[in-house]
Amino acid sequence: MSELRQSPLHAEHEKLGASFTAFGPWNMPLKYGKELDEHHAVRNAAGMFDLSHMGEIWVNGPDAAAFLSYALISNMDIVKVGKAKYSMIVAEDGGIIDDLISYRFSDTKFLVVPNAGNTDAVWEAFNARTDGFDVELNNESLDVAMIALQGPDSAKILVEQVAEESKEKVENLSYYAATQAKVAGIDTIVARTGYTGEDGFELMIYNADATALWETFAAVEGVTPCGLASRDSLRLEAGMPLYGNELSREITPVEAGMGMAFKKKTADFVGGEVLRQRFEEGPQKVITALTSSERRAARTGAEVYVGDNLVGTVTSGQPSPTLGHPIALALIKTEANLEEGAAVEVDIRGKRYPFTVTKTPFYKRGE
Template sequence: MDQPTDAGIPAEEPRDTPLRGEHEALGASFTDFGGWLMPVRYTSDLAEHHAVRQAAGLFDISHMGEILVEGGGAGAFLDHALAGAISAVPVGRAKYTMILAEDGGIVDDLIVYRLQDDEFLVIANAGNREVVARELTDRVAGFDATVEDQSDDYALIALQGPTAERILAETAGVVELSLPLPEIRNYAWGSVLFGGEPLLIARTGYTGEDGFELLVPVARAAELWRALLAAGEPHGLVPAGLAARDTLRLEAGMPLYGHELSRDIVPAQAGLGRVIPAGKTGFVGEAATESRPDAPVLIGLTAEGRRAGRAGYGVFRGDERVGEITSGALSPTLGHPIAMAFVRPDALPSDGAAASDLTIDVRGTRIPATVTALPFYRRNS
């Protein structure tokens, strides 16, 4: 029987990705994430995290949204609708950007791929897929462009880690590369055939490692998943869940919507003012460019020991609460606690030196914390 929500409306069941059966066969544990039933782990969070740093991990990210924008005015439309200079992105490349509310708050962070001169693919976060599609549709009036949510037609699989390129090159059924894999640069894409079906492969990811994201028609998703696992077995590839993905992206200093990003935050507060080109005007959310000198800013914090601050824990200077952690964990790679937090600017040192008088309240115990530049972890090459 459906469980009622607080408003008396039955709660919706989380959606399954096309790979649900594959995850069950591999013994995955599941969680509801953004309205989707997603694998949180297969064996252990730590093992999956370390596999991605040392070899490779395979992630189901089919909960993400895929929205096609095309037409002669598609570039001009996206310049208006989004924060970035999308019309300047060359065919074959991708750009990290944001869709903003009128007041400058972040509706979602996105990756936009330019497929053709008049064709763009917008990748949205799972929980925001419908709102992004709706916002784009609402903003397209007056432009020679169309917006089509194609999310239900595709699965998205991420192959991440130092051995990802070799694994993809050895995957059975992957042929006819538009570019040799080494020539697909970071934030660029190429195409392959898999079982006769065209696939888009992008050198993007959310782990801080080298790797690819593969867009595959739903009907071929399970076949591709199995082929990648088979090719990767000799190279240390393991399936990896949301828990490992979260600690990997935290080490890499990558924001998560609902934690570091929200409608209450403008890009500059999150250290992402660069997504808006200098001097850009005439776009939805232009208010984000207004100065907000007293607004909390996102910082990195590190601590000693094993007790890590978590989302919602307070950051203090003396007895005064000056901020709040948005994401935190004991870093599997670095071996000490790390966190991202929004903190009042006046509580931070002005000379760039590490603040030694900040503490994190970890269940009633104040843990000294040091301001640390993001990212916490950066791969060697």
């Protein structure tokens, strides 16, 4: 097994006493103290995450938008400069290679951010799809660090570190938008995106600047360093899928509820014929939200039943720190015809517990 890659912030995490875990090819902080404290810090104030394991692929050239419209399932021509779009890249058979975010910085310039474990696969797929397009691809994934600042206080905390001439621009940045600004004197891509269900920002800088930016926010009262454990519980409460759990090569965007991304798309794209047919036929299984008033949480791999019929499998599940009861996502057969409020049972270590079909997100800020 090859040695795990280290974030440019690895020494900072060690100073804070982090516990580490393998995430794709990276060794990343799982938690620094109690993961519940980190979770609540994001919900109530501000948490800071090292996301330097995420990929960064630049797509430049006159055909950048057309190329991405062909390579991804979404129509990227309609993305306005300064905005971002969540999409998916699929194989020829429609299986999901990755879910990712693309940021448009000009008519001819996009930044694509894939997931850590899928960056190499996305890079390979992009290079295989460039024929006929006037584009240049540049993979800066190992040169760029990313720090996420998430939580209700994140905007106020961030703006205090932004250069005066950019403060208003950052304050007024809309959701799923990005801009460039000096943060703590460092040239930074500031994106108002995130994976926690809270307001927040993802800050992209070169590796050499990562420690300085991290230390700037670490010194701010009310900012809590957070690891991947709390990031997972936060994203689950927000009903956001995780590649390797809800998403995989074994399902298509139709099963993942992303059919609308290409429903009105007229341009050809990789996997398009297969996906359009699947969309017409309807998915065989769908990602479904489950909740329970019991204490036992359903974990990944637990079987879901209606009576004696096995109807699906839990893909993510744990007790919700914010809501105080178990929540889960599961892949459920559509033939089970489960609507919101339907009762199911989940097998947890040989005993079945009652769960109820609900809607996502489980948690929504402001409610």
